[in-house]
Amino acid sequence: MRITCYPDNLTLEANPLLTVLENLLKAGVRHVHACGGNAACSTCRILILEGSQNCRSMTPAEKKLAQRLDLPVHIRLACQTRITGDVTLQRLVIDKADVEVAQHQLQAHSVGSQVTAAILSASLRGTANFDEENFPYDVVYTLGRYFAQMGALVQQYGGVLANQSGLRSLALFGFKQPELAVQQALQAGLALGQSVVELNRCLRQLSYPQVKLAIGIHYGPVLLLPLDPQDPQRLSAFGKSVQFATWLESVEDVSQGGEQSEEQSSRLLISAAVYRAVEGQLLQVEPLSVKPVPNAKPIRVYRVHPNPVSLPTGEEQAPEATKPEPLGWLEALREWLQAWSRF
């Protein structure tokens, strides 16, 4: 029986009494095995490309580590796997950087996973009007205020902040209460819209440019990658559903330009999947047909107007307790600006 090994592009005769790791090392392949073949590090992991039926069942030690890392079935530990016939495999940990990634995953207890979640993508617009040279504190204060509220509201409605890029944030809902994923994302989106209304009131009183919030919410499968083993909440999310939520958020708003009413200071679009999950619970929804690219077929999306909604709430939701207090903030901003003007 033979093992064909990539990326080395090497085929070797295998001894069925030895593990795949022992066979590779015997043939001179420098296959990483940081824990010495004791099913403790996962650096010997291999992807079985062909011949998975020729791999013996997992040992209890391999099963334990595979469960801990949530490894897919076609990824095996070379130090634990013996074969009964031809196998083609890809070595997965090749260099020092791969070893570090594997160690990170071991600490985070995951190589990544797929979940179904409600995805909220939000981006703040209008800050290009801030004058960075003369009033950097406007930018700093306004953005600081916005991001603090965003974090608090996402947490309040049971979500987790994932990717953050410039003024665009991504939050995921439904880890704790999957049955309320969509409702929680919507509640958070509406509360965020309200917080921007209040932010704009304060900015208007201080004669500063107003900002606008664009939000898109979709529901679907998401690939999650842990970023920091010390902090399991630090995640990167990606996949087609994430792209779709981001696209929804980026759809151009026909009401853009000129003075905006309070209702126009935020714009919330939801996908058909989200709409179906809350149909009948939203009081003010407007169907729209939007083309993703100029010559494509239009897609049905829905604009949610910021009126009272009758969505079910999760146990941890306490809107009254964390309602923003615009007056306190206004005072704080005034104090802060006064402090700046002394320099």
Ligand code: FES
């Ligand atoms: S060498 Fe460490 S798990 Fe296989």
